[in-house]
Amino acid sequence: MGIWPRLEFRLTAAALPWNETDRLSALQAYGILDTEPEQAFDDIVHLASRICDAPIAVVNLIDSGRQWFKAETGLGVRETPLDTSFCAHALLQDDGMVVPDATRDSRFECNPLVTGEAGLRFYAGRLLKSPDGFALGTLCVLDTRVRPEGLTPLQTETLDVLARQVMAQLELRRAIREREEGVVALSESEAQFRAIADSMPQMVWSTLPDGFHDYYNARWYEFTGTPPGSTDGEGWNDMFHPDDQARAWATWKHSLETGDLYEIEYRLRRADGVYRWTLGRATPIRNEAGQITRWFGTCTDIEDLKQSEAGKDLLSQELSHRIKNIFAVVSSLIALSAREHPEAKAFAGSVRDRINALARAHEFVRPHSEVSQPLIGDTTLHTFLSALFRPYVDASGQSRVVIEGDDATFDDQAATSVALLFHELATNAAKYGALSVPGGRVLLRTRNEGDRFILTWTERDGPAIAGKPARQGFGSALSTLSVEGQLGGKLERRWEPGGLVLEADLPATALSRRRAALKKK
Amino acid sequence: MTARILIIEDEALVAMELRFVLEDLGHEVIATAADAKTARSIAAENDIDLALVDIHLSDGPTGIDLGRELGQDMGVTVLFMTANPGMVREGVAGTIGVLSKPTDERAVQTAVDYALRRREGRPVEYAPPELQLFG
Numbered sequence: 001m002g003i004w005p006r007l008e009f010r011l012t013a014a015a016l017p018w019n020e021t022d023r024l025s026a027l028q029a030y031g032i033l034d035t036e037p038e039q040a041f042d043d044i045v046h047l048a049s050r051i052c053d054a055p056i057a058v059v060n061l062i063d064s065g066r067q068w069f070k071a072e073t074g075l076g077v078r079e080t081p082l083d084t085s086f087c088a089h090a091l092l093q094d095d096g097m098v099v100p101d102a103t104r105d106s107r108f109e110c111n112p113l114v115t116g117e118a119g120l121r122f123y124a125g126r127l128l129k130s131p132d133g134f135a136l137g138t139l140c141v142l143d144t145r146v147r148p149e150g151l152t153p154l155q156t157e158t159l160d161v162l163a164r165q166v167m168a169q170l171e172l173r174r175a176i177r178e179r180e181e182g183v184v185a186l187s188e189s190e191a192q193f194r195a196i197a198d199s200m201p202q203m204v205w206s207t208l209p210d211g212f213h214d215y216y217n218a219r220w221y222e223f224t225g226t227p228p229g230s231t232d233g234e235g236w237n238d239m240f241h242p243d244d245q246a247r248a249w250a251t252w253k254h255s256l257e258t259g260d261l262y263e264i265e266y267r268l269r270r271a272d273g274v275y276r277w278t279l280g281r282a283t284p285i286r287n288e289a290g291q292i293t294r295w296f297g298t299c300t301d302i303e304d305l306k307q308s309e310a311g312k313d314l315l316s317q318e319l320s321h322r323i324k325n326i327f328a329v330v331s332s333l334i335a336l337s338a339r340e341h342p343e344a345k346a347f348a349g350s351v352r353d354r355i356n357a358l359a360r361a362h363e364f365v366r367p368h369s370e371v372s373q374p375l376i377g378d379t380t381l382h383t384f385l386s387a388l389f390r391p392y393v394d395a396s397g398q399s400r401v402v403i404e405g406d407d408a409t410f411d412d413q414a415a416t417s418v419a420l421l422f423h424e425l426a427t428n429a430a431k432y433g434a435l436s437v438p439g440g441r442v443l444l445r446t447r448n449e450g451d452r453f454i455l456t457w458t459e460r461d462g463p464a465i466a467g468k469p470a471r472q473g474f475g476s477a478l479s480t481l482s483v484e485g486q487l488g489g490k491l492e493r494r495w496e497p498g499g500l501v502l503e504a505d506l507p508a509t510a511l512s513r514r515r516a517a518l519k520k521k
Numbered sequence: 522m523t524a525r526i527l528i529i530e531d532e533a534l535v536a537m538e539l540r541f542v543l544e545d546l547g548h549e550v551i552a553t554a555a556d557a558k559t560a561r562s563i564a565a566e567n568d569i570d571l572a573l574v575d576i577h578l579s580d581g582p583t584g585i586d587l588g589r590e591l592g593q594d595m596g597v598t599v600l601f602m603t604a605n606p607g608m609v610r611e612g613v614a615g616t617i618g619v620l621s622k623p624t625d626e627r628a629v630q631t632a633v634d635y636a637l638r639r640r641e642g643r644p645v646e647y648a649p650p651e652l653q654l655f656g
Contacts (some may be wrong), residue, residue: 321577324534324604324622330540331623339541356623363621390650391627397647 017092018134022311024064026134029169030086031177033061033068041071044139045163049073052124054141059166060087061128061137070516074142086123096126096138096159101146109441119375122147124155126163128170136170139163173485195474201319203299205236209284209292220299225271236382241267259284259292268299276303327359354423360387361419362412381418381446381511382407400435404514405446408453410511417482418511424475425457425502429502434462434499453506459499468495524548524570524637527563529587530602531555531579539573539602542626546633550615557583561590562564569597571636575622576603585613592616597641600652612655619653629651 027033040058049057056074059069067087068079082088089107090097102108102121113120125140139162152158197204197217206215212233221228224239231239240248244266255262262282267275282297313439333350338348364384382403389401410418426435434440440462446455476493483491489506526548530536536553543550548599551567554560556579564572572591576584584601585608591597592615601609601615606619617636620628633648648654 090616321605328623329532330536331625332532332534335538336534336541352625356625359623360621372641393650 009278013376020064023134023136026130026132027061027063027136030136030174032070032170032173034072037071041166042073044169045071045116046072048139048141048159048162051158052141054122054124054143054149056265057141058140058142059128059137060125060140062087062091062135067137071249078390084111086111086113086120086142087125087140088123090127090138090140091135095129096163097123098125100148103146121145124151124159128144128161128163128166130167131171139166160255166204185440192232200298205282205297205299207282207295207297209256209294211252211295223270223299223301224268239269241269243267255282255295257282262295263296265302268301276301277306278302301396324359324363327355327362331355331359345391350427351425354420357388357419357423358416360384361415362413364410379406380409384418385422385444389426392426392430394438397434400440401442401444403446406448408446408448408511411513413513414487414511417486421479421482421504424435424479428473428475429459429462429500432463434459438500448508451508453508453511455504455506457500457502457504462499465495465497468493522637522641523631524587524651525568526550526633527560527569527597527623527637528553528566529555529574529578529584531572531575532575535630539629540631542629543633545626546630548633552577556574557587560587564591564595564597569601570640571598573600573602573633574616576601576605576608587627588616589613597634598637602637609655616655617652618655619649620650624651 036304040320044320045057045059049055054074056072058072058075061070062082062085066079066082066084069075069077069518072078078471086097086099086102086108099105099108100122102111102114102123108123110118120142122143122145124142125141127134127138130136135498139159141159159291186241192200194217198219200219202218203220204215204217204225205213205220207213213236214232216228216231220231226232226235226239237249237457248264248266251264252262254260262280264280266278266280268278269275279300279302280297281300282295283298284292285294295465334348334352334355338344361384364380364387385401385403386399391404392399392400429435429440429442443458443460444455445452445458480491483489483504483506485511487504487506489510490502492503492505494501494503526543528536528539528543528550530539530553533555536555540550540553541588544592552563552564552630558580560572560574563569569591573592574584574588575584578584578587584603588601590598591634592613594615599613601613601616601619602622602624603619604622605607606621609619617639620632628649628651632652635645635648635652
């Protein structure tokens, strides 16, 4: 505006009762600055001008350092510097400002717009306030006439309403723009999803909450060789092996009804007609109300994995069989060697017996297929012991060692100890104890007690016992070593008048230490 | 009774020891065969009373069919001896039963006695505990 002295008015941050940075951010968020004129706003300034009978009307937005006009009539420019701004002052008022005669107002009497060619005398403006309470600018009218009477009530009311309409328009524009951005973001997000899904080595699919399959990734179509769209809805079930279809349907139906994770192995038909074992998994996505809005799932080819598992199984059984054979060979070798040394016959016999006991125990722990599973049933402590004591039967074929109480399983770590312990007990009983005379019997009780497992061996109706023997035989030493060393338990022997009573007190995990260790992890 | 026995077993040491045990008991061991083919030809050319048959032979798990054939078609009394008794859990027609390896002299002796008594049609009370009977 030329050479007129500038007012020393500045909209300095320190002078303001609000945070100017926040106000400017709020203004920026509307995305209105520097946009093209729009009819809705033009209509408003024209109406304001006419009703207020003023040549100039502006929708004015106060930016940093400038005021920018979204709509104006009577000015011919779209922005002016802030330091000659009337509106900047208006911002300092609560809702608006009316200046009837600028020449008599100390704020404006030196303003170039007043003193110069523009000759402005009258100003009436209403604040444009955001819902957060920030003053973004004004809707104002200006005149070159002095108007001491100000605006009429109707004119005032009109300006009020129109100012609110300007804000309404700004909010509307903003909502539309945000929605459009949202739409773009969504479509980009979908494009990203498809890019990821199509690059994955697994098959990926998605369904509506009712289970209607409406998306498969590229891998699915490549694998099955079906035309895109042909397996939509429920067509997927036909891709499954006939024997698996019903089971897959039932599992899927269950997940749809309960929201439970979907997981199942089935055979899926490849494009070349070959069925491959596949792992299908899916999880639901829920909205804020907790309702399922979509299922996302994958199909992973596990044929190779299954074959290698089968191979491993086979190998494991092969190994087991060979181990058992080795026991047989060692046992024979000992017997054959003993023939060369007749004086060692007793020794050889006792070694052979112990080895046979070990072999029998290992029969009960090695991995079994259906075919190699021991004839007698489960691989538990009681069934093993029954087998071990089978030679000790009475005249009617009944076992002379009665086993009762809580059963247990035992693993390979415990097998040697279990075998040796009971082999020694039985052998000793047969040589010196209850099993050495016809009427003698043994009661073997096993029981769980909290975190202990207790085995009690009670001999009855054997030869009378004088008391504790003078020397401990090697067999007894072996038993003690097995229980206390290997199994970490306590062994107690009592030579009662009726017969030997032996108690082995083990930690409950002693017999299956591997499993206990695994559980801890 | 002295029996004429055929041992069918591919582990040489196990077969050798078995032979000694049987000879100690007074029986005659006609031969030892390690595979089904050899066993069949020996049985065809000799009079065999009893065959002790392992399931896994040097030509594979051929012992089961062999045992059935010897028992049903060739008049031999058959006892299986194997580390894997589960393989004959359903029993094998024409054979007596199965012993689990490793065995000991006593088990072999009592099982052989029992089998021979059955062959001769003599009464038997009950089978030795280590012998799992079929049927």
